[in-house]
Amino acid sequence: MGAELVGNHILLVGITAWVLAQLLKIPTHYLVHREWNFGLIFTSGGMPSSHTALMTSVTLAIGLYDGFGTPLFALAFAISMIVIYDAAGVRRQAGIHAQRINVLVRELLDGHPVSQDLLKEVIGHTPQQVIGGMFLGITVTLGYWFLLP
Numbered sequence: 001m002g003a004e005l006v007g008n009h010i011l012l013v014g015i016t017a018w019v020l021a022q023l024l025k026i027p028t029h030y031l032v033h034r035e036w037n038f039g040l041i042f043t044s045g046g047m048p049s050s051h052t053a054l055m056t057s058v059t060l061a062i063g064l065y066d067g068f069g070t071p072l073f074a075l076a077f078a079i080s081m082i083v084i085y086d087a088a089g090v091r092r093q094a095g096i097h098a099q100r101i102n103v104l105v106r107e108l109l110d111g112h113p114v115s116q117d118l119l120k121e122v123i124g125h126t127p128q129q130v131i132g133g134m135f136l137g138i139t140v141t142l143g144y145w146f147l148l149p
Contacts, residue, residue, distance in 0.1 A: 009061065009065060009144060009148055010058055010061040010062055010065060010066075012144065013057045013058065013061040013140055013141050013144045014054050014057050014058040014061070016057070016140050016144070017050075017053040017054055017056070017057035017058075017136055017137045017140040017141070018050050018053060018054040018057075020053070020136060020140060021048045021049065021050035021052075021053040021054070021133055021136055022040075022041050022042075022050050023041065024047070024048055024136070025040040025041070025043075025046040025047060025048070025050075026038060026040055026041065028046070028047040028048070029046060029047075032047075045095065045125060045129075046125075046129065047125075047126075047128070047129045047132050048129055048132030048133040048135075048136050049084075049087050049088075049125040049129045049130045049132065049133030050133065051083050051084070051086075051087045051125075051133065052083070052084050052087055052125070052129075052130045052132075052133030052134050052137065053133040053134070053136040053137040053140070054137065055076075055079065055080040055083045055084065055137070056080060056084075056133065056134045056136075056137030056138060056141075057136075057137035057138070057140050057141045058076060058080075058137075059073070059076040059077055059079075059080045060137065060138055060141040060142075061141045061144065061145070062076045063076075064141065064145050065145075084130055084134075087125045087130055087133075088125050088126070088127055088129075088130045
């Protein structure tokens with residue numbers, strides 16, 4: 001079983017793209033905010049989108065290794081579109097709602113000793129973050145394709 005997992009190029013491509021996306025969130029956050037936040041490795045949201053990088057890399061790898069005309073590629077493509085739409089659409093809107101609710105909570109509780117947990121605001125991606133994830137996924141997959149055909 002271990003040898004099968006190590007030999008599964010499509011799985012390795014996906015894991016590599018996802019890990020790289022999570023690691024790249026730290027320097028990209030630093031470039032924008034001028035602060036190091038190593039906790040971003042374990043969070044969703046941010047640049048680049050690890051969800052998009054994972055799905056783009058796996059989908060492209062399936063096409064390259066198994067063929068673009070296969071039912072498996074069609075399924076991977078369909079799931080990728082759902083994940084990417086969700087990352088940039090639904091989850092982004094949920095993050096915007098969380099920001100506005102947090103402002104309301106701060107205003108209501110300002111000066112009061114009551115403490116409330118704020119909602120997580122970075123749960124979705126901007127279009128730029130999704131595109132960054134797509135490019136990362138494509139780059140990782142093509143790197144594997146040329147190195148491990």
